[in-house]
Amino acid sequence: xxxxxxxxxxxxxxxxxxxxxxxxxxxxxxxxxxxxxxxxxxxxxxxxxxxxxxxxxxxxxxxxxxxxxxxxxxxxxxxxxxxxxxxxxxxxxxxxxxxxxxxxxxxxxxxxxxxxxxxxxxxxxxxxxxxxxxxxxxxxxxxxxxxxxxxxxxxxxxxxxxxxxxxxxxxxxxxxxxxxxxxxxxxxxxxxxxxxxxxxxxxxxxxxxxxxxxxxxxxxxxxxxxxxxxxxxxxxxxxxxxxxxxxxxxxxxxxxxxxxxxxxxxxxxxxxxxxxxxxxxxxxxxxxxxxxxxxxxxxxxxxxxxxxxxxxxxxxxxxxxxxxxxxxxxxxx
Numbered sequence: 001x002x003x004x005x006x007x008x009x010x011x012x013x014x015x016x017x018x019x020x021x022x023x024x025x026x027x028x029x030x031x032x033x034x035x036x037x038x039x040x041x042x043x044x045x046x047x048x049x050x051x052x053x054x055x056x057x058x059x060x061x062x063x064x065x066x067x068x069x070x071x072x073x074x075x076x077x078x079x080x081x082x083x084x085x086x087x088x089x090x091x092x093x094x095x096x097x098x099x100x101x102x103x104x105x106x107x108x109x110x111x112x113x114x115x116x117x118x119x120x121x122x123x124x125x126x127x128x129x130x131x132x133x134x135x136x137x138x139x140x141x142x143x144x145x146x147x148x149x150x151x152x153x154x155x156x157x158x159x160x161x162x163x164x165x166x167x168x169x170x171x172x173x174x175x176x177x178x179x180x181x182x183x184x185x186x187x188x189x190x191x192x193x194x195x196x197x198x199x200x201x202x203x204x205x206x207x208x209x210x211x212x213x214x215x216x217x218x219x220x221x222x223x224x225x226x227x228x229x230x231x232x233x234x235x236x237x238x239x240x241x242x243x244x245x246x247x248x249x250x251x252x253x254x255x256x257x258x259x260x261x262x263x264x265x266x267x268x269x270x271x272x273x274x275x276x277x278x279x280x281x282x283x284x285x286x287x288x289x290x291x292x293x294x295x296x297x298x299x300x301x302x303x304x305x306x307x308x309x310x311x312x313x314x315x316x317x318x319x320x321x322x323x324x325x326x327x328x329x330x331x332x333x
Contacts, residue, residue: 039130040094042130046141049258050148051066056258057255058149060155061152065122066151067082069108069119069124070127071108071112071128075105075106076103078101079101081124085119087104088103088104089104090102110132111133114126123150125151127140138263145255146248146249147248149252153244153315157316168237181237183234183238183288185285186284190284191285194226194282198295200215202279205298216329216332220329227321240319243317243318243319243320246295246298246300252268252271255268256271272301274294275297302324302327303323306327
């Protein structure tokens, strides 16, 4: 837990340094006492949609924490934490989101989008507004779906201990290994194997009937070749990232598709299409770690069609391959 908390704090510091944003220390100005109704509505919708439909996808999803730290101009407002945090001042509860509220001067940059255990060691979504993050309202709401899934992951049994037990930090006690792991994205053998596997995955997910089962078999062999293209420790890291970020992207899409808001549904469909269509020609050298989002999300789509019970096993593993390798092509529909 300590290592992962240090990683989360380091991510925030890294983001600040990378973006060239200083840590402001000004107090909230008297005139900045209201929270924009559109922001409250977006948080309410995201919370309701994630909790209602998300619970039909993931066992116990409704029990995951939903603390959200909104980084506003001159202050940060913490939603739904449950208890007053040192350094914060209590605000009246919000009847729309049904959240307790508290505020403090800014600590994080206003364009940050992340879920980190930075408030009392509890995984908390830290987000700027749609305007400060450069996202439209629908995309911003979908990002909450994604980050809330990371909050759900953090509640798995011995989650932080199991992460540390992977022994992938390379002695980096700051925890920045999660972002800076020296994976050989530019290795020619890996790039070639990834190109073949990504194309096979794309072709499989777009097939139906007997041809789908045949293409799944082709993909599973291509995935084996991809695993063989890198050292075992590097592959263990990539499987973790596919498990962590790829499935978060899949969940983001699924919850959007189950929304009562037609705009969110349309956005979810568009994201699904972009995710799958990006696989051919996936450029590891250019994308780096970001390749795990479309690749892992599409593998989750494959699991849905080949083994719908995979979500029951998911919390017990830290490797998406542990689930994909168990696929029996004859069971794929």
